Amino acid sequence: LAVLPAMNEAVEGNALHLADAAEKGDFASAARHLGDVMSGCVACHTYFRKGVPGASTTLINNAAK
Numbered sequence: 001l002a003v004l005p006a007m008n009e010a011v012e013g014n015a016l017h018l019a020d021a022a023e024k025g026d027f028a029s030a031a032r033h034l035g036d037v038m039s040g041c042v043a044c045h046t047y048f049r050k051g052v053p054g055a056s057t058t059l060i061n062n063a064a065k
Contacts, residue, residue, distance in 0.1 A: 003047060010040025 018033035 007040055007044045011037055
């Protein structure tokens, strides 16, 4: 779980940067930050799903199986 702060910053932090850029009308920067948000989403899902969609030992429902 030590990776969560960095992943949270990648998603939430870049979402805040995206909002700031959009409010300023800087849509090129907003689009770049959206890409950074999506990269954070993909990294987190890849890490916790270990590349197998829908199956993970880190999920409570699958851990009991």
